[in-house]
Amino acid sequence: MDESTPTGAGHGRAVATRVRIRARSRTEPHRASTPLELLFDLCFVVAVAQAGSKLVHALAAGHPGHGITGYLLVFFAIWWAWMNFTWFASAYDTDDVLYRLVTLVQMSGVLVLAAGVPRAFDDADYTVAVLGYLIMRAALTFQWLQAASGESGAARTVALRYAAGLVVVQIAWVVLLLLPGSWWTGGFLVLVVAELSVPAYTEHDHRTSWHPHHIAERYGLFTLIVLGESISAATVAVQSALDESAALDLLLPIAAGGLVIVFAAFWSYFAVPIHEHLSSNRQAFLWGYGHYAVLGSAAAIGAGIEVAVEQVTHHAEISARAAASCVTVPTAVFLLMVWAVHTRHFKSGLAQHMVLPAGAVAVLACTLAGHLAVPLAGLACACTVAAGVWPARVR
Structure with missing residues (x-):
């Protein structure tokens, strides 16, 4: 194989043995994660x-x-x-x-x-x-x-x-x-x-040939994996509580509410074809940098659900409201940051733009409910998703 010939990246491709690297085409079709x-x-x-x-x-x-x-x-x-x-x-x-x-x-x-x-x-x-x-x-x-x-x-x-x-x-x-x-x-x-x-x-005067669709897919996949880690952490926490015969009447609403929050986070993130927005370094870098808060809050949601479970089972030295904030705050940050760096580029009109920010405020307000905060936050997230989906369905 000629060392200057790009090989591409695919699931079934044989491994090349060349050493030199050449940039791939930014318009390469079917560019997917490997x-x-x-x-x-x-x-x-x-x-x-x-x-x-x-x-x-x-x-x-x-x-x-x-x-x-x-x-x-x-x-x-x-x-x-x-x-x-x-x-x-x-x-x-x-x-x-x-x-x-x-x-x-x-x-x-x-x-x-x-x-x-x-x-x-x-x-x-x-x-x-x-x-x-x-x-x-x-x-x-x-x-x-x-x-x-x-x-x-x-x-x-x-x-x-x-x-x-x-x-x-x-x-x-x-x-x-x-x-x-x-x-x-x-x-x-x-x-x-x-x-x-x-x-x-x-890259201020010459940009590398990053691929918009590939970058969007990579960030999306990592977001999915982080959300999956939140589900796993919450599941382990609930299972540990059940092994100690903790009260189901408090655990089940937390587990259900946490699951709905993660599902709503998934829905909100993947609601737009973000690769269409990534047309310049400035747009792409701001979007990529903003994912520090997106991914960090997504991972923290799972940690917060664990804390809520530990508080209910008397393994946490904090109040019910403080434990609730461990879930509601990262959830609100996630919704707000997904709007700020991700979905707002595809929204039109004040009503559409306010869906996720309003949802974030509603989730924060649920903190005051103490032990009921997580299921109520899940309900608020579900309503937020419904508010975003309904206008598109009725057009």
Whole structure:
């Protein structure tokens, strides 16, 4: 096979053995996610589950500040590493032997990151988590250098800029790790800005050939996996409660309400063909960056349902209203952010635009209901979906 010939990415394609990478076409037909990318997502869900588990423990123990701060820090590392590889793969996935091996290294890195989550939460020890992050970023840097070797002109410059930006920021993470713990929060925020700035600077005059339909599918699949993790977490929590013969009259409404919330989250997210909106870097980057809140809140919904179950079974040291807020707040954030970065681009008129924001407000109001908050929030979410679907049905 000629090393300069793109191979594409498909489920049944034989693995190529070439080394150089060439950009794929942005208009390539039938561009779909590959099994390797799906395996990549599943590895990241392990880290998401770890972060969610520690969030549950912190919230149930009555330490929301510590739990939410730790969750936001860890989830950023998970989301950002996933996002960076996803956009690279959309432009350069060749599925050759070396590409697969380097991608598997990134998967190993996220598992190391996941192993470091408990230490980061409990002891503010970020050593293992940062090590896992560095493994992922080093592998991605290698892939950008590999892409640069197969490109010329502006495309080569962009690939080299990405590699250089990754190296500089990763050195900064190591330096931050060596500084006193009091530097961590401020230094973390500075490096978050640096991380987010790399793509904007790198592609300001020439964009990589990411594929709109492929990117939309990748984000959609990861959203599905995260929502599935919420269902799994809630199921485990309810099962544990049932094993202790806890009251069914309180557990069943929580389980039913939580399930409806997740179903409504799915419906709201997949209501529009978002790939039609992703026509420029500015639109796509803002949409992609906004998914930090979309995905983070989706994962937190499952954690919140677990906390609500623990409160009912007297394993949480918080009030019923506080436990309810652990479900209603992330649900409201999800609805609001899905509208802000996702569905509003396809809405017309004030009534359509207000459906999801109004639904978010209604869900927040359910917090006041205490033990009934989760089923009422599920009802509010169902009504929100119905309000969005009904106008389309009657046209």
